[in-house]
Amino acid sequence: MKHIVIGTAGHVDHGKTLLIKTLTGTDTDRLKEEKERGISIELGFAQLKLPSGKQAGIVDVPGHERFIKNMLAGVGGIDLVLLVIAADEGVMPQTREHMDIIQLLQVKKGIVVLTKVDLVDEEWLGLVTEEVKEFLKGTVLSQAPVVPVSSVTGQGIPRLLQFIDKLVDDTEERVNTGKLRLPVDRVFSVTGFGTVVTGTLLAGRISVGDTVQIMPQGLVSRVRSVQVHGQKVEQARAGQRTAVNLTGVEVEQVKRGSVIVSPGSVKPSHRMDVRLLLLESAPKGLKNRARVRLYLGTDEILGRVRLLDRDELEPGQEVYAQLELEEQAVAGKGDRFVIRSYSPMRTIGGGAVIDANAPKHKRFRPEVLEALATKEMGTPEELIDQFLAGKQGLFTSEELVTATGLPAPDVEAGLQKLASEEQIKVIPADHKDLVVSLQVYRTWGREIRSMVENYHREYPLREGVPKEELRSRKFSFTNNKSFQYLLQALEVDGMIKIYEKTLASPDFTGELSAGHKRLIEAMVRAIHEGHFQPPSWSEIVKSHKLKEHEAQEYLQYLLRTGKLVKLGDEELYYSAERYRQARQMIVDFLKENKEISVAQTRDLLKTSRKFTLPLLESLDRERVTRRVGDNRVLIQ
Incomplete structure (x- = not known):
């Protein structure tokens, strides 16, 4: 069923509230002061059942100039308007101001209702009708029908209902897709239930159990119950007058002007x-x-x-x-x-x-x-391209919906066109693809490759730039997961080579200079020739007269390439071949003897306790052996 909201507009005391009561049976003046003064001060709400069986919500707004702000709070969410003008007075100051507001808000569908026709004769009614038509020229209601009625005698009411019925039928319903948006026009408390807010649901849907956010306060709440036209429902849709019972918030925390939205969907x-x-x-x-x-x-x-x-x-x-x-x-x-x-x-x-x-x-x-003109009138692809241009970031389609204000289908269509025209780079991700301007992406690629190549020249013994160092220096705006997807895309496009923890140039081979090779071979040889009791690393460094930072570079290279194996926490290292040899000797011994002690290991390898303990602990960590008391046994 279509959901349409009708609003009233017009000068004070021109009969808006009585007209709504005649049409719906509901008196929208609910405040004591309104009853005493005979004018509407606050917004009033009613439900209208039309001859066709369709239903519409009605918002009755105050006409007095002192309450224009209340009128504006109600008229913003309407789909069509009943501009009420009393036949005995004609166009008055608030008629003009309300019409200006209707014009500014572009409420393009409406009916002009001439009320109190029982108080004037036919000649006067004709003059007022002409005055009204002249007044409406050049406005959004210039083609609106003018319907004379009397809320007292009922004259013209059936005809007005027919006009409303047809206009509701011709009015396009609000879109239910997109993110929830419910501007609050009333807040009150119900004993036993707590805070209730009402408003016209502008977009999306709201259901019992939903988690929602109250903006701009940023409060998070859960929907306890939903009502439409006083009836409990499981879900309300765009275009419906809606009351929502919220949990976890006090009446004082919400105000008219707050907006109920999907969490994280808008930014104040x-x-x-x-x-x-x-x-x-x-x-x-x-x-x-x-x-x-x-x-x-x-x-x-x-x-x-x-x-x-x-x-x-x-x-x-x-x-x-x-x-x-x-x-x-x-x-x-x-x-x-x-x-x-x-x-x-x-x-x-x-x-x-x-x-x-x-x-x-x-x-x-x-x-x-020029940029504002594009933002206002541009196509989806122009708006997306404008937002992405020069932006240092990776964006999902949902983020682009929020950034551009476009509906999700328009964003998807715009992205497809931009991708086909090679204006953007779409980076595959597990759940939601990431998007970046192709120009920005290529700039990133060139800068990263340059950084990596400079890194190779400065640190020839290293595998490449640590990923986390690059992210912290250049891509701190993105999370680690998105950063990994970006790196994968850059590797596919041949800009980098990815290792477990580092990045290298795609043509990086790790080939060392002749001088580096000679020094590395000499250090490995010295340790290897020491059998199971080789010189310490500090002795190696001293013998080759290496500076501390140079020594560290060589050591990290030897460990990364597996040429050396570290024993425990001390600066003790075996060559890879000696380590394999020692491990095999211990395994062979255990196969024959079931267990081995520290002293037996020391004698077997002809080494000292200094090397024996860290070697056995290393084999424990590799799950080659297991400690039982003071001895080791073989893990099968």
Whole structure:
């Protein structure tokens, strides 16, 4: 079933609430003060059952100028509007301001309802109707039907319901795919259940048991129950008026203007790029850095307007600008907003969000304006390419959805096109492929290869650059797992060679110079000729007059290549051949004698206890032998 939300708009005391009561049977004025004063102060909500059987939610907004902020909190999530104008008064100041808001929010479907027709004659009704049509020229409601009704006598109500029914049928339903987004317009507590929030579900779905995040506060909660039109449901979908019972949060921690989202799906910001229109009806120009009131979703936030290409915006002009906010806001690309002057409070403009997490821009820069034009109007592949250009990072498609504000299918299509045009590098990963600009990827490859080759020249005895050293120096922005996927891609593309813990140049052979070879052979020979009681490493170093750092390089090479085997924690080493020989002699002895002592091992190898103990401990670690008391036995 289609889910549509209808909102009212219009001047105070023009009959919005009575009209909703006549249509739905629900009195949306719930506050004592509203009853006493006879005007709507807060948002009201009702359910409308249409002649076709379809259902729609209705948001009744206040008309008094003092409560415009409450009106704005309700009108942001509507799909179509009932602009209510009293036949006995016609177009009034809040009619005009509400119409400006409808225009700024681009609510393009609606019906103009002329109420209180029982109070005027036919001639007057005709004059008011003409006035209204003239008023609507050039607006989003210029083609909207004008329906005269009386909520007292019932005149015109059946016809109005038919118009609403048809308009609901013609209105496109909100998309259920994508990440959850529920702007909160009301928060209250229910005894025995705790905190309840309500709002119009703008995107995605919300189900009982879901883990959600309350932004911009960053609170995490779980959904205890969900209601739609007062009925408990397991799941609510985009377009539905929804009440959500949250666990683990207090009423005081949530406010109107908060947004319920999927955890980690949005990032609040103090700065956003926008396209901004200053209404022709604005009393004066808007200067750079002017303080304004921003109405976004259900939130009201103070901030300043940074004009990027001029010092003052004249009424009727439209520009790219930045909003610098005094509190964090949550928004998505394309979200509509309204601004009102700080004092006196008056609706002066609005527009659409281009980048909800914008960096600070320098003013009067053509390249900045060009980039904003691409962000606003670009194709998916242009937006992805713009985001990736020069970015030092590896990104999943989900991260690109958040960064560009595009739907997931558009991101996938854009990535496929960019890959086919060789504009990006797609790096295979276990679950989610990683994406980087091809230019950045190739730059990384050249820089890494250069680093590796320089490393080989500086440390010819080493296998290559330690992976972790490279990551900490150049790729600290990514986690180790993603870094490994990047290295694998670079190896496939012939830019590097990967070892267990190091990276080498693809043409690295490890071939040593003649001088290195002679020295290594001499050191190994000296240790080998010492049989099972060779000279210590410090003696070798001294005999060849090596500096400490040189000695360490040679030692690491000899151990890595297996030419030497270290015995225990002391600086005692056997040549690989002597170590194999000693191991075989001990194994042969154990096969005949079942066990061997330290003294027997010492006598067998004609060595000292200094070498015997670490040798036996080494064989224990290799699980060749096992210690039993003071002796060793062979592990079968």
